[in-house]
Amino acid sequence: MKEFLNFINGEYVRGTSGKTFDDINPVDGSLIGRIHEAGQGEVNAAVAAAQAALKGDWGRLAVVERCKLLDAVAGEINRRFDDFLQAEIADTGKPHHLASHVDIPRGAANFQIFIDTIKSTATESFNMRTPDGKTALSYGVRVPRGVIAVVCPWNLPLLLMTWKVGPALACGNTVVVKPSEETPATATLLGEVMNAVGMPKGVYNVVHGFGPGSAGEFLTRHPGVNGITFTGETRTGSAIMKAAADGVRPVSLEMGGKNAAVVFADCDFQVAVDTLTRSCFENAGQVCLGTERVYVERPIFAKLVAALKERAETMKPGLPFDKDTKIGPLISKKHQAKVLGLYQKARDEGATIVTGGGIPDMPEALRGGSWVQPTIWTGLPETATVVTEEIFGPCCHISPFDTEEEVLGKVNANRYGLATAVFTQDIARANRLAHQIEVGLCWINAWFLRDLRTPFGGSKQSGIGREGGVHSLEFYTELRNVMVKF
Numbered sequence: 382m383k384e385f386l387n388f389i390n391g392e393y394v395r396g397t398s399g400k401t402f403d404d405i406n407p408v409d410g411s412l413i414g415r416i417h418e419a420g421q422g423e424v425n426a427a428v429a430a431a432q433a434a435l436k437g438d439w440g441r442l443a444v445v446e447r448c449k450l451l452d453a454v455a456g457e458i459n460r461r462f463d464d465f466l467q468a469e470i471a472d473t474g475k476p477h478h479l480a481s482h483v484d485i486p487r488g489a490a491n492f493q494i495f496i497d498t499i500k501s502t503a504t505e506s507f508n509m510r511t512p513d514g515k516t517a518l519s520y521g522v523r524v525p526r527g528v529i530a531v532v533c534p535w536n537l538p539l540l541l542m543t544w545k546v547g548p549a550l551a552c553g554n555t556v557v558v559k560p561s562e563e564t565p566a567t568a569t570l571l572g573e574v575m576n577a578v579g580m581p582k583g584v585y586n587v588v589h590g591f592g593p594g595s596a597g598e599f600l601t602r603h604p605g606v607n608g609i610t611f612t613g614e615t616r617t618g619s620a621i622m623k624a625a626a627d628g629v630r631p632v633s634l635e636m637g638g639k640n641a642a643v644v645f646a647d648c649d650f651q652v653a654v655d656t657l658t659r660s661c662f663e664n665a666g667q668v669c670l671g672t673e674r675v676y677v678e679r680p681i682f683a684k685l686v687a688a689l690k691e692r693a694e695t696m697k698p699g700l701p702f703d704k705d706t707k708i709g710p711l712i713s714k715k716h717q718a719k720v721l722g723l724y725q726k727a728r729d730e731g732a733t734i735v736t737g738g739g740i741p742d743m744p745e746a747l748r749g750g751s752w753v754q755p756t757i758w759t760g761l762p763e764t765a766t767v768v769t770e771e772i773f774g775p776c777c778h779i780s781p782f783d784t785e786e787e788v789l790g791k792v793n794a795n796r797y798g799l800a801t802a803v804f805t806q807d808i809a810r811a812n813r814l815a816h817q818i819e820v821g822l823c824w825i826n827a828w829f830l831r832d833l834r835t836p837f838g839g840s841k842q843s844g845i846g847r848e849g850g851v852h853s854l855e856f857y858t859e860l861r862n863v864m865v866k867f
């Protein structure tokens with residue numbers, strides 16, 4: 382039986398409460414191991430260790446020394462690639478090709494990009510004449526914010542955790558990570574990497590548990606935490622903002638979405654179908670950037686529905702390491718029930734079910750998994766539940782549009798504003814739309830193509846702040862202005 386312990390001050394520790402909870406494999410519902418729940422005491426110890434590290438060796442390291450350590454972390458993740466791969470796939474059930482091409486490589490890349498950024502980003506300086514006819518020089522100094530609470534989700538566990546830990550450490554902070562209760566494995570394993578490369582104790586800490594009344598709340602409310610970065614549901618993000626208000630701590634929130642795709646008749650049809658197949662169904666639809674609303678210019682509406690139906694029906698569910706597997710399960714029985722409930726809601730509200738809508742027929746050994754069918758609906762009004770609410774499953778509603786103004790109004794009429802994908806070969810039109818769609822990220826003839834130097838984050842109820850490249854420095858450092866009088 383595997384055990385997932387908390388990682389505090391360089392050591393793996395159980396919770397004093399002795400409470401544990403199950404880590405379940407979503408492919409077949411089997412028990413992977415027990416997760417040791419951190420109580421208030423463990424969270425206090427983790428924050429204290431992080432504070433001590435700031436004042437200790439870590440806090441005294443020059444940037445170039447910090448970056449050498451982080452480069453060693455990236456190297457060790459790559460050296461233990463298969464260990465991270467096995468751990469991530471066991472926790473999530475995601476297909477091997479996805480974990481091996483996206484999740485784990487980004488685990489290392491998320492350190493590399495911020496090593497490059499922190500070493501190459503200058504701060505500003507100004508020279509001024511002073512009233513006495515002399516001069517003064519002002520210059521900016523970036524200092525670490527301190528102890529950063531990292532609350533990360535279950536859909537891309539290693540990727541989204543290191544997307545925050547990478548810049549946090551590159552900027553000289555220390556972290557306490559609260560992984561999702563669904564996916565403890567890779568955050569726990571990263572502790573071994575930190576020790577292996579000689580990272581000072583207390584720089585990287587992991588506490589396991591849930592949200593309210595558990596480690597998540599204890600951590601985000603802890604007065605020793607100087608900033609909170611969160612990826613996950615908007616409702617949880619709002620609760621974290623409330624917790625951060627006590628003690629006036631900044632937050633960086635990347636949250637839910639109800640992302641649209643806009644497909645014009647002049648698009649490269651194959652590019653649109655290939656890309657939409659990924660944006661609607663990749664990771665079983667469990668990607669915050671994923672497409673759940675597809676608007677298609679009327680002349681190609683029927684053709685696109687048919688093409689996406691065909692692609693959805695080729696997405697074979699199965700074992701993660703089976704090379705024919707094209708789609709995995711949802712993360713848990715609880716999430717499966719939520720998604721199936723919304724599938725039923727679509728039926729109740731009169732959707733035309735183009736494909737899917739239920740549970741795939743799985744081999745006996747996998748019947749205990751959290752499987753749902755890739756699903757496509759048409760025929761619903763914009764006010765329908767599955768057209769307005771985030772589902773976070775392998776599904777989308779497709780509807781026709783006739784004018785640019787009409788589709789722009791529909792795309793923007795949603796409380797979320799994370800990502801959009803626009804397919805057209807009229808680049809003037811694509812840019813015109815991209816400037817009017819109220820989201821943080823607009824892909825044109827692409828999706829989830831990532832340049833890690835760019836600003837990443839959501840508008841409206843999809844988030845606050847931007848992380849990526851130099852933009853992460855705004856959250857993970859404080860800029861101090863120094864003026865020298867000559």
Ligand SMILES: O=C(O)C(=O)/C=C/C=C/O
Binds near residue numbers: 537541544670837
């Ligand atoms: O690609 C990234 O850096 C990122 O943050 C992806 C987020 C996906 C959320 O589901």
